[in-house]
Amino acid sequence: EAGVAQSPRYKIIEKRQSVAFWCNPISGHATLYWYQQILGQGPKLLIQFQNNGVVDDSQLPKDRFSAERLKGVDSTLKIQPAKLEDSAVYLCASTLSPYREYNEKLFFGSGTQLSVL
Amino acid sequence: LAKTTQPISMDSYEGQEVNITCSHNNIATNDYITWYQQFPSQGPRFIIQGYKTKVTNEVASLFIPADRKSSTLSLPRVSLSDTAVYYCLVAYPAEGSQGNLIFGKGTKLSVKP
Numbered sequence: 001e002a003g004v005a006q007s008p009r010y011k012i013i014e015k016r017q018s019v020a021f022w023c024n025p026i027s028g029h030a031t032l033y034w035y036q037q038i039l040g041q042g043p044k045l046l047i048q049f050q051n052n053g054v055v056d057d058s059q060l061p062k063d064r065f066s067a068e069r070l071k072g073v074d075s076t077l078k079i080q081p082a083k084l085e086d087s088a089v090y091l092c093a094s095t096l097s098p099y100r101e102y103n104e105k106l107f108f109g110s111g112t113q114l115s116v117l
Numbered sequence: 118l119a120k121t122t123q124p125i126s127m128d129s130y131e132g133q134e135v136n137i138t139c140s141h142n143n144i145a146t147n148d149y150i151t152w153y154q155q156f157p158s159q160g161p162r163f164i165i166q167g168y169k170t171k172v173t174n175e176v177a178s179l180f181i182p183a184d185r186k187s188s189t190l191s192l193p194r195v196s197l198s199d200t201a202v203y204y205c206l207v208a209y210p211a212e213g214s215q216g217n218l219i220f221g222k223g224t225k226l227s228v229k230p
Contacts, residue, residue, distance in 0.1 A: 035220075042222050043220045044220070091160050103149040103166070108159075110158065110159050110160055111158075
């Protein structure tokens with residue numbers, strides 16, 4: 001079974017530039033999550049999709065971050081404009097059903113490491 | 118703000134048993150406790166999940182007391198490849214939502230030869 005795919009693996013940009021990350025969840029997984037992981041910290045949930053609808057985006061900095069999941073499969077996370085403090089690993093995860101309801105385990109991709117200079 | 122508390126780091130030697138304890142005082146009645154393992158440059162990976170008492174799989178054991186306010190991940194006979202960060206994860210209740218998944222800073226386990 002293929003895992004969660006993410007690209008690119010690494011990205012280096014200058015502050016105020018824009019960047020986009022792509023995620024393809026495990027086939028059939030309805031719920032998709034984007035996490036931000038700053039060095040030395042645990043992953044922090046940015047946004048959760050159920051199919052193509054947003055379930056929770058309370059911690060997404062909406063003035064600069066946006067995410068979409070058109071057609072309920074692939075997802076894209078965008079940052080525009082980037083700040084130095086956005087340097088982190090951006091992880092995508094998926095579950096078959098909503099975690100809260102079924103306590104299912106999260107399947108993570110390897111992440112995109114973003115460096116903002 | 119993380120609602121779980123774990124030791125920041127632990128050291129062990131190959132072949133020893135390692136126990137990592139997590140405190141979670143405000144766990145919801147229906148929530149499970151889940152542990153994840155993360156190697157450098159990889160996403161976290163599920164290790165084990167439990168609700169109460171004891172759960173064992175091919176990788177680890179999870180001990181949960183009756184009050185469920187803490188849990189202990191037990192790794193038997195660790196090897197160098199068990200060097201990683203271990204996260205304890207529970208979902209905390211939040212009004213009007215499905216609850217928040219909160220990762221703490223995790224426990225960095227270093228296994229030495």
